[in-house]
Amino acid sequence: MCDFKICIIGAGSVGFTKKLCSDILKVPEFANIEIALTDINPHNLDMIRQIIERIVARNRLPARVTATTDRRRALDGARYVMNCVRIGGLEAFADDIGIPLKYGIDQCVGDTLCAGGILYGQRGIAAMLDFCKDINEVSEKDALLLNYANPMAMMTWAAIEYGKVPAVGLCHGVQNGHRQIARALKADFEDVEIICSGINHQTWYLDIRVKGRPVGRDELVAAFESHRAYAQQEKVRIDVLKRFGYYSTESNGHLSEYLPWYRKRPEEIENWISLDDWIHGETGGYLRYCTESRNWFEEDFPRFLEEADISLADYQRTDEHASHIIEALETGRIYRGHFNVRNGGAIRNLPEDCIIESTGFVDRFGINMVEGIELPQACAATCSASVNVQRMSVEAAITGDVELLKQAVLHDPLAGAICTPEEIWQMVDEMLVAQAAWLPQYADAIPAAKERLKVPKAQTREWKGAARQVVRSVEELRSEKPKPVRHDLGTRIMG
Numbered sequence: 001m002c003d004f005k006i007c008i009i010g011a012g013s014v015g016f017t018k019k020l021c022s023d024i025l026k027v028p029e030f031a032n033i034e035i036a037l038t039d040i041n042p043h044n045l046d047m048i049r050q051i052i053e054r055i056v057a058r059n060r061l062p063a064r065v066t067a068t069t070d071r072r073r074a075l076d077g078a079r080y081v082m083n084c085v086r087i088g089g090l091e092a093f094a095d096d097i098g099i100p101l102k103y104g105i106d107q108c109v110g111d112t113l114c115a116g117g118i119l120y121g122q123r124g125i126a127a128m129l130d131f132c133k134d135i136n137e138v139s140e141k142d143a144l145l146l147n148y149a150n151p152m153a154m155m156t157w158a159a160i161e162y163g164k165v166p167a168v169g170l171c172h173g174v175q176n177g178h179r180q181i182a183r184a185l186k187a188d189f190e191d192v193e194i195i196c197s198g199i200n201h202q203t204w205y206l207d208i209r210v211k212g213r214p215v216g217r218d219e220l221v222a223a224f225e226s227h228r229a230y231a232q233q234e235k236v237r238i239d240v241l242k243r244f245g246y247y248s249t250e251s252n253g254h255l256s257e258y259l260p261w262y263r264k265r266p267e268e269i270e271n272w273i274s275l276d277d278w279i280h281g282e283t284g285g286y287l288r289y290c291t292e293s294r295n296w297f298e299e300d301f302p303r304f305l306e307e308a309d310i311s312l313a314d315y316q317r318t319d320e321h322a323s324h325i326i327e328a329l330e331t332g333r334i335y336r337g338h339f340n341v342r343n344g345g346a347i348r349n350l351p352e353d354c355i356i357e358s359t360g361f362v363d364r365f366g367i368n369m370v371e372g373i374e375l376p377q378a379c380a381a382t383c384s385a386s387v388n389v390q391r392m393s394v395e396a397a398i399t400g401d402v403e404l405l406k407q408a409v410l411h412d413p414l415a416g417a418i419c420t421p422e423e424i425w426q427m428v429d430e431m432l433v434a435q436a437a438w439l440p441q442y443a444d445a446i447p448a449a450k451e452r453l454k455v456p457k458a459q460t461r462e463w464k465g466a467a468r469q470v471v472r473s474v475e476e477l478r479s480e481k482p483k484p485v486r487h488d489l490g491t492r493i494m495g
Helices: 014-025 042-058 071-075 089-102 114-138 152-161 173-184 217-225 235-244 252-258 285-307 321-331 377-399 402-410 413-418 421-434 446-454 474-479
Strands: 005-009 034-038 064-068 080-083 144-147 167-169 192-199 202-210 335-342 355-363 366-369
Touching: 005 014, 005 071, 014 034, 014 042, 014 285, 014 321, 034 042, 034 071, 042 064, 042 285, 064 071, 071 114, 080 114, 089 114, 089 285, 089 421, 114 144, 114 152, 114 377, 114 402, 114 413, 114 421, 144 152, 144 321, 152 167, 152 335, 152 355, 152 377, 173 192, 173 202, 173 217, 192 377, 202 377, 217 235, 235 252, 235 377, 252 413, 285 474, 321 335, 321 355, 335 366, 377 402, 377 413, 402 413, 402 421, 421 446
Parallel strands: 005 034, 005 080, 034 064, 080 144, 144 167
Antiparallel strands: 167 335, 192 202, 192 355, 335 355, 355 366
16 A cells, blocks of 8 residues: 655646546555645635545545645645646636737647747746745655646756756647547557657657558548548648648647648638637637636536545546556556656657657656657657747746747747747737736846837737637526536646
8 A cells, every 4th residue: 555645736627636636546556645735726726625535535545635725735745746737827828819819820729839838838937946946845855746737848848957856747639649540540449559759749640550550641641531520620630641641649729830831821720620629720719618617617516526426446547647657656567658758869859858758658667768769850840840949938938038038939830930020029028018927037027028018010900810719608508508518638727
């Protein structure tokens, strides 16, 4: 029986935290652990405390559950720390989407790259350094940080390189794409094996096999183009597959905003997206989804509490990596997955210092990455462009260097395809001023940015984007009898 403490920062993301904790408590050896929940929102924190305590009580586990808004207290003595925060909440997120729209940049998600993702990283990294300071001071020696917060690569890079905390970034894009490939090929998921490698949200299925038989580009293209739903929902991914020869892990909406080719001409954006679900390319789709999720949040709580009163014997553990990694480290049972870690030469044609997402194995000795991988040249070129933006963005977030931040946005593939340098310089000033409350490292630079904005040099316009949808009210959601809100995206909405 294991006896250790797990701290979850941003635990008020109720549905996601419930899933993580259920996965962990499903491991028999973990019945005696302590789960310490912390969040800046006491109301949400109390709700998730009730849910996890009910799971523990219903299953008669000796596990201990604590909840506090005092982060250091929650981190004290922790062996594992999970980070699920969204710094700035929906207020800052709205600026990540809305301000770039004034300059012609149409994002679907805006949480990983492009103008929105870069500014999101500036907010998140400032907080990440505080988390790492506390972990180093009060948690167990060499406590492992399992980061679920986006922008995944930037946040994990900052924790490892500047926070000096052992960290691994965790995302479910590889698993979701794996399931999608199996469905397109009309094969059972268990019969489809993959090797995937690249960087987060630009990871590539380098080898796909069905019962040991290799699946080539032509077969995969034919499978997706003949699939009634995917042929319409995944136009960008299919086009990239045709041109690169490899399928990307990331959704149509995500992938379209990491590349300079599909969202730069407003009149053509709708040719590449589908509006049947936000994730397929809708303008500000994730912001709308998060806003509706928050509005519907109180409606979901009774259901979550009711579901917590179910025996873990009847609960099917998910493929979120966290519980499997901890199980492997604590018990020695080997786990294979795809993890975000410092490259260190595992992928030969990406920089050693960057954060890769690639195949690895976990056992008592740690996370062991498969080495010697070489990405196809087109895949490597796309990843390298993003890595350079990530590196500049992380350093800017650490130093508060406004010029470097602007250079990072200038070199972003989509931003650079749309905006002039003058437009990017002004846009970044506008975003810094709007988000100053969450950007302590830029405090000294904000007054100068305000002064520059008094005499704008670039024209802007009021634009809702090429494919913006209206946020539905709780009443509308209720009348439409929607499916239960998906709380599986791995990032904290409100924190």
